[in-house]
Amino acid sequence: EAGVAQSPRYKIIEKRQSVAFWCNPISGHATLYWYQQILGQGPKLLIQFQNNGVVDDSQLPKDRFSAERLKGVDSTLKIQPAKLEDSAVYLCASSLGGDFQETQYFGPGTRLLVL
Amino acid sequence: RKEVEQDPGPFNVPEGATVAFNCTYSNSASQSFFWYRQDCRKEPKLLMSVYSSGNEDGRFTAQLNRASQYISLLIRDSKLSDSATYLCVVDPGGGADGLTFGKGTHLIIQP
Numbered sequence: 001e002a003g004v005a006q007s008p009r010y011k012i013i014e015k016r017q018s019v020a021f022w023c024n025p026i027s028g029h030a031t032l033y034w035y036q037q038i039l040g041q042g043p044k045l046l047i048q049f050q051n052n053g054v055v056d057d058s059q060l061p062k063d064r065f066s067a068e069r070l071k072g073v074d075s076t077l078k079i080q081p082a083k084l085e086d087s088a089v090y091l092c093a094s095s096l097g098g099d100f101q102e103t104q105y106f107g108p109g110t111r112l113l114v115l
Numbered sequence: 116r117k118e119v120e121q122d123p124g125p126f127n128v129p130e131g132a133t134v135a136f137n138c139t140y141s142n143s144a145s146q147s148f149f150w151y152r153q154d155c156r157k158e159p160k161l162l163m164s165v166y167s168s169g170n171e172d173g174r175f176t177a178q179l180n181r182a183s184q185y186i187s188l189l190i191r192d193s194k195l196s197d198s199a200t201y202l203c204v205v206d207p208g209g210g211a212d213g214l215t216f217g218k219g220t221h222l223i224i225q226p
Contacts, residue, residue, distance in 0.1 A: 042119075042202050042216030043159065091158055104214070106158035 002026065004107035006092050012113045018080040021110045025073070025094030031055075033104060034067055034077050035091040043091055049075060082114045118142060121203050121217040128193055129225050135189040136220045138203030147206035148179055148186050152199045153219065159202055162188075190222075198224045 005024040013019050025032050031050050035043035046065065047057040052072040060067070064083070069075040079086055089109040095102045121138045128134045140148075148165035163170065165177040165186050176189040190197055203217035 040123075040218065042204075042218050044216070045214060103161045106160065108158055 006107035023092030029094035119217040125221040
């Protein structure tokens with residue numbers, strides 16, 4: 001079974017530029033999550049989708065971050081404009097349903113460096 | 116007080132030894148608990164869920180103490196391949212805020 005796919009794997013941009021990340025969850029998984037993992041920290045949930053609806057975006061910095069999952073499958077996360085403190089790994093995860101007791105499967109992540 | 120706290124380590128342990136680490140959580144209403152493993156520059160992967168009665172999976176044992184609000188992970192007969200960061204994960208429940216990850220405990224198994 002194919003895992004969660006993410007691209008790009010690495011991205012280097014200058015501050016104030018824009019960047020977008022893409023995620024393709026495991027086939028059939030209704031729930032998709034975006035996490036931010038800063039070096040030395042655990043992942044922090046940014047947004048959770050159930051199919052194409054947002055379940056939780058309470059920790060998403062909405063002044064600069066946006067995410068969508070228009071057809072309930074793939075998702076994109078955008079940062080506009082980027083700040084130095086956005087340097088992190090952005091992890092996408094998916095699970096079969098919306099119950100947190102279900103296993104979440106993580107993609108390899110996108111490493112973002114903002115200069 | 117941070118929601119999920121772990122000793123970041125590193126824990127340097129000789130191969131074959133037993134190692135244990137704890138994690139404390141602040142939300143007494145938390146519903147579910149997990150240990151995830153994260154290798155260097157890799158994504159987190161579920162190691163095991165933590166049940167109220169405690170559970171064991173091979174060399175790994177997880178325990179939950181609701182009264183003191185901590186969970187533990189015990190690794191017996193440690194292997195070189197156990198070297199990784201172990202993330203404590205708590206689900207607050209009630210549909211709020213999603214999973215909360217600790218910063219992780221870095222374990223190094225030495226030959």
